Structures are given as C-alpha cells and as structure tokens.
Amino acid sequence: xxxxxxxxxxxxxxxRELDQSTRWVAQRLGIELVEFPSFSCCGSGFVDExxxxxxxxxxxxxxxxxxxxxxxxxxxxxxCQGMLSLANHRLKDPAVRTRVDPxxxxxxVAYRGTTRVKHLLEVVTRDIGVEAVRAKVTRPLRGxxxxxxxxxxxxxxxxxxxTESPEEPRSFEALIEALGxxxxxxxxxxxxxxxxxxxxxxxxxxxxxxTQIDDARAHGADALATPCPxxxxxxxxxxxxxxxxxxxxxxxPIFHLPQLIGLALGxxxEELGLPRHLVATDAxxxxxxQxxxxx
Amino acid sequence: xxxxxxxxxxxxxxxxxxxxxxxxYQRYTLDLPRHTPVLSALLKIRTDLDPSLSLRYSCRxxxxxxxxxxxxxxxxxxxxxxxxxxxxxxxxxxxxxxxNLPVLRDLVVEMAPFWGRxxxxxxxxxxxxxxxxxxxRENPMTPAEVERFKTTxxxxxxxxxxxxxxxxxxxxxxxxPMALAKLYxxxxxxRDGAHQDRLVRIQAEGLWLCLRCxxxxxxxxxxxAPSERIRDLKEMAIAVQGATEHGSxxxxxxxxxxxxxxxxxxxxxxxxxxxxxEALAQLPQGLKIARKKPxxxxxxxxxxxxxxxxxxxxxxxDPKEAP
Numbered sequence: 001x002x003x004x005x006x007x008x009x010x011x012x013x014x015x016r017e018l019d020q021s022t023r024w025v026a027q028r029l030g031i032e033l034v035e036f037p038s039f040s041c042c043g044s045g046f047v048d049e050x051x052x053x054x055x056x057x058x059x060x061x062x063x064x065x066x067x068x069x070x071x072x073x074x075x076x077x078x079x080c081q082g083m084l085s086l087a088n089h090r091l092k093d094p095a096v097r098t099r100v101d102p103x104x105x106x107x108x109v110a111y112r113g114t115t116r117v118k119h120l121l122e123v124v125t126r127d128i129g130v131e132a133v134r135a136k137v138t139r140p141l142r143g144x145x146x147x148x149x150x151x152x153x154x155x156x157x158x159x160x161x162x163t164e165s166p167e168e169p170r171s172f173e174a175l176i177e178a179l180g181x182x183x184x185x186x187x188x189x190x191x192x193x194x195x196x197x198x199x200x201x202x203x204x205x206x207x208x209x210x211t212q213i214d215d216a217r218a219h220g221a222d223a224l225a226t227p228c229p230x231x232x233x234x235x236x237x238x239x240x241x242x243x244x245x246x247x248x249x250x251x252x253p254i255f256h257l258p259q260l261i262g263l264a265l266g267x268x269x270e271e272l273g274l275p276r277h278l279v280a281t282d283a284x285x286x287x288x289x290q291x292x293x294x295x
Numbered sequence: 296x297x298x299x300x301x302x303x304x305x306x307x308x309x310x311x312x313x314x315x316x317x318x319x320y321q322r323y324t325l326d327l328p329r330h331t332p333v334l335s336a337l338l339k340i341r342t343d344l345d346p347s348l349s350l351r352y353s354c355r356x357x358x359x360x361x362x363x364x365x366x367x368x369x370x371x372x373x374x375x376x377x378x379x380x381x382x383x384x385x386x387x388x389x390x391x392x393x394x395n396l397p398v399l400r401d402l403v404v405e406m407a408p409f410w411g412r413x414x415x416x417x418x419x420x421x422x423x424x425x426x427x428x429x430x431x432r433e434n435p436m437t438p439a440e441v442e443r444f445k446t447t448x449x450x451x452x453x454x455x456x457x458x459x460x461x462x463x464x465x466x467x468x469x470x471x472p473m474a475l476a477k478l479y480x481x482x483x484x485x486r487d488g489a490h491q492d493r494l495v496r497i498q499a500e501g502l503w504l505c506l507r508c509x510x511x512x513x514x515x516x517x518x519x520a521p522s523e524r525i526r527d528l529k530e531m532a533i534a535v536q537g538a539t540e541h542g543s544x545x546x547x548x549x550x551x552x553x554x555x556x557x558x559x560x561x562x563x564x565x566x567x568x569x570x571x572x573e574a575l576a577q578l579p580q581g582l583k584i585a586r587k588k589p590x591x592x593x594x595x596x597x598x599x600x601x602x603x604x605x606x607x608x609x610x611x612x613d614p615k616e617a618p
Contacts, residue, residue: 038598041558043553049526084583
C-alpha cells in the first residue's frame with residue numbers, strides 16, 4: 001500500500017518519536033510512505049480561526065499534491081486529519097471555491113477534490129484490518145490495560161470529518177485488543193484533551209487533561225494511547241502541570257498510536273522513541289515484560 | 296408481543312437532595328414499540344409504575360426544548376430519541392439529568408446558570424441610532440439578510456450543548472455554546488447597532504475559551520452547529536479589533552508563524568502568544584520539554600515550494616479585508 005505521507009508539524013519537531021514509530025510500523029505493515037517535502041502545516045484549527053479562506057487554500061494546495069501523484073493522503077494526527085478533511089468538505093461549497101480557486105490558480109494549482117484523507121488508525125483497522133495486524137503480533141501486550149484517547153478532530157464534526165460513530169467509536173479498542181492488551185472504556189476517551197486552550201487559559205486546559213486521565217485511571221487503565229500528537233502534548237508534556245492543577249499525582253504513561261502497535265510487533269522502546277516522553281513508560285512496559293527506560 | 300414491540304430496560308437517575316444522601320439508578324423494564332420516544336417511555340413509567348419520578352417536558356415535538364437530558368451518555372431531547380436504536384446499540388437505556396447544572400430532583404435541573412451566562416451577553420436587539428426602527432410598523436429584512444443568520448434561528452435553547460460542553464464544565468467564564476450561537480445571531484443582524492461592541496466585548500469575555508471539540512454540534516437536536524458559529528465569531532472579532540487576547544494572539548500568531556517556513560516554529564509561537572514576562576514564566580516548563588525534545592529549540596526546516604505558500608498569503612491574507 002502506497003500513501004502520501006503527511007506527518008504534520010509536531011511529528012517533525014517536538015513529537016519526532018511519532019514520526020519515528022510511524023516509519024517503523026509502516027515498514028512492518030507494508031505501508032509505503034511517499035515523502036512530500038512540500039507539504040505545509042494544516043493550520044491546526046488556529047489558522048482557520050484567524051483566516052478561514054486562507055486555511056482552506058493552504059490545505060487545498062496540500063491535497064492537490066497528493067491528487068497529482070494519484071495517492072490517498074496518510075495523516076498521523078487527529079487534528080491534521082480533521083483540518084484536511086474539513087478543507088475537502090468546505091471545497092464542495094461553490095462560494096468557497098470562488099474565493100479559493102483564483103488564488104490557487106496563481107500558483108498553478110487546480111484541485112479537483114478527489115484526495116482521500118486517511119488517518120493511520122483508519123488505514124490500520126480498515127484497510128489492513130485488525131486480524132492482519134493480530135497475525136503480525138510477536139509480543140502480545142498481555143496484562144496491559146489501555147485506554148484509547150481518540151482526539152476530537154478524528155471524530156467530530158461527524159458530518160464533515162468522522163468515519164465512525166462520534167459517541168461510540170470502537171476501531172481503536174478493536175486494535176488494542178488485537179495487540180493483546182485489554183481496552184478500557186471510559187467517558188473521557190472521546191472528550192477533549194484541553195490542548196486548544198493550553199496557551200489561552202492553561203489552568204483550565206490542565207484540569208481538562210487531568211479529568212480525562214483520572215477517568216481512565218478510575219476505569220482501570222495502566223496507560224493511554226492516542227492518535228493525536230497534540231493530545232500527547234497536553235496529556236504527556238504537560239501532565240506535570242495537570243497534576244499541579246488538580247493537586248494529585250496522575251502518573252499515566254501516554255503512548256502514540258504507532259508506539260503501541262510497534263511494541264506488540266517487537267520494537268524496542270528506543271526504536272519507538274519512548275525515552276523522549278516526559279512521563280516515564282516504565283511501569284507500563286514492565287507489565288508486558290519489557291525493561292523500561294527511565295524518563 | 297408484536298414484532299415491533301421490544302423489551303426496554305431503562306435505568307433512570309433518581310435523586311431527591313431533600314431526602315437522599317446519594318443518587319441511585321432505578322431500573323424499569325417496559326415492553327414498547329421500537330419507535331417509542333424515550334420521553335413517552337418516561338411518562339409511561341410515571342403513569343403506570345412510579346408517580347414520584349420528576350422530569351420536565353411540554354410539547355413532545357422537539358420544539359419547546361424542555362426535555363433535554365443525557366441518554367446513554369449523550370445530551371439530547373428525550374422526545375426526539377426513539378428507544379429501539381438505543382436498546383439495540385447499548386442493550387439498555389441509561390438516563391441522567393443534564394450535566395453542568397445542579398440537580399433539583401431526578402431529571403430536573405436548575406437552569407439558572409445556563410440562562411445567567413446567556414443573559415450576560417445582552418441577547419436582545421440593541422437598535423442602531425443611525426438607522427432608527429420604523430415607527431408603527433415592522434422592520435423587515437431581505438431574504439439575503441436573513442441568510443446571514445445561518446443556522447442560529449433554529450436554536451430552541453434546550454441546553455443540550457451546555458450539558459455537553461467541557462469548557463462550560465471547567466471554566467465559569469465560558470458563556471456556553473448556545474449563548475455564543477445566539478450572540479452570533481445579533482452580531483449579523485442588520486438591525487442591531489452593537490455589532491462591533493459585541494465582538495470587542497466577547498473577545499475579552501470568554502470567546503477564546505472554546506475548545507472547538509464540536510461536542511456541542513454533535514449534541515444539538517436542531518443542527519445549529521454552535522462550534523461553527525463560534526469559529527465565525529472568532530474570525531469576525533479579529534477582523535474588527537485585531538488580536539487582543541491570548542486566544543486571538545495565538546490564532547493570528549500561528550497564521551503568521553507558518554508563513555515563514557510553511558511549518559510551525561513552536562518556540563516562536565510562544566513569543567507570539569505571550570508578552571515577554573509571560574513567556575519567561577513558561578521557561579521552566581519549556582526547558583523541561585526541550586531537555587527531552589531538543590528540536591523544539593531549533594525550529595523547522597523550510598518546506599519546498601514555500602514561495603507558493605507565500606503567494607497564497609499574498610492573495611488571501613489582506614488584513615483590510617473583513618470576512
């Protein structure tokens with residue numbers, strides 16, 4: 001399977017462990033990642049708030065690059081997935097086309113609207129299939145209870161971006177089960193991580209993150225796994241702040257989606273970039289008989 | 296039992312603060328046609344099984360907005376939710392009162408906080424002194440002007456979005472999705488004279504606390520899409536006043552940030568959002584992160600075709616052009 005690889009900004013910067021683990025997993029699952037050094041940022045929802053027309057145009061340019069190559073586009077971030085899908089949706093509106101198309105024409109871009117945007121979670125669970133993944137598991141994550149944390153923009157607005165039920169998604173849990181771990185169902189799995197207002201009102205953002213982590217813990221989770229590096233920032237990189245905001249320890253390891261797959265497929269913690277996390281993953285790794293790396 | 300009739304197990308939240316120490320769920324099991332609305336099921340419980348059950352309702356037709364509650368974890372109208380699909384999907388129906396509002400009894404909540412956050416936004420027409428209302432007759436709008444309201448006139452103020460909203464849950468300053476969707480309605484009303492004041496005020500009073508999680512849009516029984524209108528308000532607020540708050544500075548900063556290289560420069564964005572003193576306060580956390588993730592300090596590569604990105608900004612990012 002050949003896909004136009006759209007890593008997004010975070011996976012190329014502070015979240016490089018996500019890019020690293022994606023590449024490791026893609027190779028084992030037979031996904032060929034076609035590089036596009038000319039992809040720009042998706043706008044992360046912020047550009048959409050500042051200038052929605054510009055945001056659609058920037059993403060139309062990204063989508064057109066994949067269209068020209070005749071490839072579906074692969075995202076590894078719920079927010080990139082949401083923004084690129086939203087652009088596809090908005091470009092069906094002739095009024096939006098009237099504003100965006102002339103600007104695109106100036107740079108020689110004509111986007112017909114045919115690029116399919118797929119998140120790694122969808123590719124793994126639908127195109128490859130959980131049974132095919134199960135067959136490749138060499139180190140089942142037995143004994144590990146994992147809460148999926150979907151990330152808003154993978155699910156909502158469901159009329160525009162979602163590919164499964166926004167209230168009761170199950171693809172991630174099916175994957176967790178196939179990897180040998182036990183999926184944990186909790187309300188927070190489809191809730192917000194707080195990231196969008198981390199720079200607006202940090203205390204509120206921290207409390208929101210803590211609420212979801214506490215909820216997962218109360219339902220028995222040893223770790224969370226997320227398909228969104230922005231959720232990872234809020235839940236991992238700022239977990240110490242979330243602890244301060246609610247006044248108790250959280251101590252919840254947060255895996256990126258491909259890291260969890262990689263562990264079950266036999267990758268070492270270093271190959272998956274686990275030492276780069278701010279919250280140590282040792283305790284979770286010990287449960288599956290892996291020696292952890294101190295944070 | 297006819298083929299259309301199914302057994303419906305319903306777990307209803309029961310709590311009377313005057314008598315009970317803690318809430319509990321009470322199980323009722325009814326045989327009902329699949330298409331029966333949850334509201335009718337609850338009324339049947341009250342009539343046939345338990346007259347003490349308290350709930351609010353009126354029109355039974357998704358118009359009055361009284362019967363909003365949490366049905367199988369989703370905030371929605373009981374009169375608009377048939378029992379069949381719920382039982383098929385979840386095996387039972389769990390009914391809770393709306394979230395984010397104090398429970399008065401069973402499924403009845405105190406709506407005062409919902410209305411309080413709404414009233415703060417002056418949700419009434421403030422006439423434009425330069426365009427006085429015509430004396431003794433209506434002040435009509437053209438169909439094109441009505442179009443500008445988009446989805447907002449459909450709102451029935453049921454409170455489903457307020458119940459679903461994590462910003463409401465965690466920050467008392469956030470006005471709530473319904474209040475902001477209603478505010479949008481006045482901002483675009485050609486007869487209202489306070490458009491700019493409303494935008495300036497809301498920019499400082501909670502607009503940027505929206506998480507754009509779209510839970511409001513999913514829960515809305517009338518497809519008002521509050522999160523879309525909140526997004527519109529943000530863009531309009533920036534257009535009239537520029538970026539005055541952390542939220543708008545972050546949004547505008549982000550937009551300007553990726554123009555340079557086509558990818559986000561994370562470190563630079565901190566300086567674009569915060570004043571120097573605030574940025575300094577972020578330093579300890581920044582260093583903690585950079586120790587593990589040193590790329591944060593280096594900034595991204597410049598993408599190939601950056602000139603194309605630049606050209607799109609030239610064409611579409613004219614600060615003078617209001618949306």
